[in-house]
């Protein structure tokens with residue numbers, strides 16, 4: 445579980461996060477949504493320690509990051525898996541070397557042990573016989589699977605995903621969303637996903653945090669989001685014609 449308590453972050457004169465308070469649950473896919481520029485990525489970067497908030501606290505389980513000593517911070521870093529936008533695989537490394545990278549960084553395992561784990565996670569994301577290929581030799585969807593394998597190879601307690609669906613066709617995007625959710629449930633991970641994809645909201649939005657101009661204006665789940673009368677949220681949800689049509693059909697059937 446991650447608790448965010450009144451986080452504020454400014455760049456120069458501009459206050460980007462204006463006091464965000466929420467909880468991201470263990471074993472669930474927690475989504476941060478909102479329009480472009482609302483502060484989603486800045487919040488994610490505060491969570492993973494790339495930005496230091498100006499005010500407020502972030503608790504991993506019951507421990508505030510601000511109060512962690514160096515050793516505790518190092519342990520926390522090892523407990524975090526990150527799925528970057530676009531995958532961010534190393535082009536000059538094979539798939540196997542890419543997935544092994546965090547093990548080399550954070551463990552002292554023997555090569556055979558690391559290989560065993562690499563094969564295990566590649567199998568989990570349904571990728572076999574690609575170990576010796578390079579990222580450019582496999583499809584975008586397969587590259588995303590490799591990125592997921594790399595993000596979970598260290599058995600993280602926390603998984604952060606920045607726009608995991610960008611650049612994928614709708615069907616592959618859904619497969620990737622579902623894979624992230626399954627892995628979250630299987631391993632009881634606290635997963636936080638930044639997205640603006642309504643399909644992801646519907647598929648995996650077990651906890652949804654909606655940001656607008658650096659403020660949290662709504663939170664709930666993927667059932668509640670279709671029932672809220674919060675205008676900002678409904679504008680976001682029904683900005684897609686598809687969802688407008690679904691709503692109109694539902695209303696006409698009532």
Ligand SMILES: Nc1ncnc2c1ncn2[C@@H]1O[C@H](COP(=O)(O)OP(=O)(O)OP(=O)(O)O)[C@@H](O)[C@H]1O
Pocket residue numbers: 455460478479480481482483484485486487640
């Ligand atoms: N390092 C930085 N320095 C200065 N301003 C920044 C920095 N990072 C983000 N910002 C500003 O913070 C605001 C929010 O940016 P952020 O990337 O969090 O938006 P977002 O909600 O993730 O949008 P998008 O969906 O387009 O990625 C923007 O106005 C951006 O210019």
